[in-house]
Amino acid sequence: MQFTALQIATLIKGKIEGNPDVKVSHVAKIEEAKEHSLSFIANPKYEEFLYTSNASVIIINDSFELVKPVTATLIRVNDAYSGFALLLEKYNEMISRTGKNGIEQPCFVSKTASIGKNVYIGAFAYIGDNVMIGDGVKVYPGCYIGDNVVINENSKLYAGVKIYDGCSLGSRVIIHSGTVIGGDGFGFAPQNDGVYKKVPQIGNVIIEDDVEIGANTTVDRATMGSTYIRKGVKLDNLIQIAHNVEIGENTVIAAQSGVSGSTKVGKNCMIGGQVGIVGHINIADGTRIGAKSGISKSVTIPYAAINGSPAFEYKSSLKSQAIFRNLPELHQRLLKMEEMVQELTALLNNQNLEVKK
Amino acid sequence: MQFTALQIATLIKGKIEGNPDVKVSHVAKIEEAKEHSLSFIANPKYEEFLYTSNASVIIINDSFELVKPVTATLIRVNDAYSGFALLLEKYNEMISRTGKNGIEQPCFVSKTASIGKNVYIGAFAYIGDNVMIGDGVKVYPGCYIGDNVVINENSKLYAGVKIYDGCSLGSRVIIHSGTVIGGDGFGFAPQNDGVYKKVPQIGNVIIEDDVEIGANTTVDRATMGSTYIRKGVKLDNLIQIAHNVEIGENTVIAAQSGVSGSTKVGKNCMIGGQVGIVGHINIADGTRIGAKSGISKSVTIPYAAINGSPAFEYKSSLKSQAIFRNLPELHQRLLKMEEMVQELTALLNNQNLEVKK
């Protein structure tokens, strides 16, 4: 399957610089591209490859200024990363790995479940009582959908996703393998003898439209009410979302982070990997949190950047970290000073000038 | 389904203040409660809602002193959280989502397995050779129970739990979806050429009565002997318990924490989220460990609180963290001092008073 630079430029509404008839047969990372490769440069870190790459066609930003001649045909778009994403999407549709359809046997579908049109239900998938599956939904092999779950149009659950009873998923939701939605929140009432008594978790999880959740992530059901994953949220792999948490619209969270019970995270936040957020606090809209940070209290100012554990203002935290590295030297300087002051004091005392200790 | 305040008070052995005939139809968080809501207040953080809530019935602590009039009917109990937990439990039994029973087909049950009475075995569950399943056990769809596993009375494994061969579970154990019990410990002997040789892991995992384990947690089998999760332990989601570890009775561990090989954690410990504990150490009974802490050596004093990475005494660690935040300012002050001492020294030298450098 070959495409010309012109065909690609038309598809992503880009402007051609160079030969519009040059042909590409595959996509590649810029540093690995060869003849007939189509590639892109969005991250400035990779700009140097522009001048040395053997790629036949490269997508770049409108604003990019050439400092040397290039051999590849360039296609300029407003945002090269988005342009390339669009292209991959078209490509993906063509070769489609997403083309699964129909009901594979054996699977288990309750008689009281309602199944939409054009769905895929893989072998060994389990669909419980009163479940509603919307049109175009794909349930891959080995998924478990508990009683009374609702899954809206065109959502896709990869192999082995588990959704506990009573949870609800919006449209175009994507959930990757092994993720568990709606497990019991971690709620136990300590008794006088040290034993913990389980607090039943009778709420559910509500996942809104256009959410994507990675592999082996866990989202617990609410004790009462709902745990909310709002519209457009993107969660990476191995994330923990505790009971009664709310993650606001279009917030993205990187892998292995965790949000404790009843915390509300605002919209448009960007949260790095391995971050931990304590329970019962609020994180303002647009907060950016550095990887590995620990958030111990509410963030009230929107669009702030914070970092560290416990976290505080981003740049200050970098300064503290830099000094932390030099603590041994700083300690030596303090020792030296103590000696010198001691010396000065002794000297002045010798001069019959008394210095208070 | 409606209940009167009196019915509820009787159920949880509480004392009514207000109208015993008021009716409730559902439970709700105090901040979201409406007419006919039943709610509770245990956390002092939520006390303000007591006076503004529209809840019809609110469960509170005996010791709680009213400072304003309330409109709701109050039910007083010794511990409101436990009282509410008890109520949810009764409620849960009534509506029961736990009411699954019987053997769904297709499932795979070895001819040599022994299955108790009143069990639930979901579709696509796999029960290996010589497995013993006690009375009242529930094995949800897609679980895997390896050969020679023992599961005692009234335990419940949610969808997709995997138990490797030879492990044993007590009575009333609850394990949530995706959790893996008995995978091989991470044991490899380095060879001279840099290659790692696998050390076979021939032990098992023993989980005692009344343990609850969250979703996607992993508990590795012992190299030899057993990894132990003692009576009443509660583990949250995405936790790692390595080979030959022992977690003592009634210890609770929050999400994403990890305990390395051969470490023994005492009884009644409370361990926060994202904590890491190194291998081959002992943690004394009742130790409380702050979230995100890293424990690098044994904790020998029982019932101590520790924090930080590496962790030390809790309050001291908060002090060090507070100063860490101000390290840039502290550094400036040190610089200022160095200048001043320099100045003093020069001045005195000018006075023919010699100061040692």
Add this chain to the structure above:
Amino acid sequence: MQFTALQIATLIKGKIEGNPDVKVSHVAKIEEAKEHSLSFIANPKYEEFLYTSNASVIIINDSFELVKPVTATLIRVNDAYSGFALLLEKYNEMISRTGKNGIEQPCFVSKTASIGKNVYIGAFAYIGDNVMIGDGVKVYPGCYIGDNVVINENSKLYAGVKIYDGCSLGSRVIIHSGTVIGGDGFGFAPQNDGVYKKVPQIGNVIIEDDVEIGANTTVDRATMGSTYIRKGVKLDNLIQIAHNVEIGENTVIAAQSGVSGSTKVGKNCMIGGQVGIVGHINIADGTRIGAKSGISKSVTIPYAAINGSPAFEYKSSLKSQAIFRNLPELHQRLLKMEEMVQELTALLNNQNLEVKK
């Protein structure tokens, strides 16, 4: 089943000290060993047990020097841990828990899949279109193998492993339960309205020979090209490997660590638990990284040890951590000095010696 010390020494090519005819019937940890136990000592921490143990046979290092008499028969080998590992391996083969064979029903095998000889395919396993399964491969119950996946000879996938389409596994690869290979990388292009557009992930994952991966770990497919897990790599449980990462030969990574997108980790590295590594960097061959470290930039010097978050040279980081503990005391000393210098300055000013502020 009983063995003499002589039989065992012959098997692992060791040298006997003591009675070659003494019999053992089982293996045990040195601190739990009884009569007829076979045990070993590799870690110096456990040497004291040598003189008090009731074990009948103990495997120790050639270089070990006795300081007291021992009652057990000793078998000396070059490396006691490797010797013991070899023994467990032989033992394991004998009692074999790895002896599963044949095709259990019901399973789902695409007509276009190619299945080798002497394989085990467990019930509820799913084998997609054009999959190639090599000789001696074991696919435990409930595994999902997507379309076009290749699994080479003698690899073993424990229950519930999920491999997305197009990924490839070498020979003798072991993957534990719940692990997900080939889920989509976390790639989204932010749009002007705050919405994130998914970047299709059309690459795959390539796992080379002799790799072992623990339970509930996630390895994402590349955006383009491949995510590589090189020959002999050992990954523990709950690890996150992001898209386009490469993990070099014979590198070992402990539980709950994460490697972000496009980072290349060298050969023979040893990475502790709960470590986080940012994206787009290189880690030199042989790097050793302390548990819970955060790596924010490339490591260029091979075989260095680093620690901390952000990480720097290992011993320096321990020194900084030690001073961190004493920051409150250090702060007090600085305050004291400020007072004294103030005092000195005032005193000298009183003497009509002016000191610059």
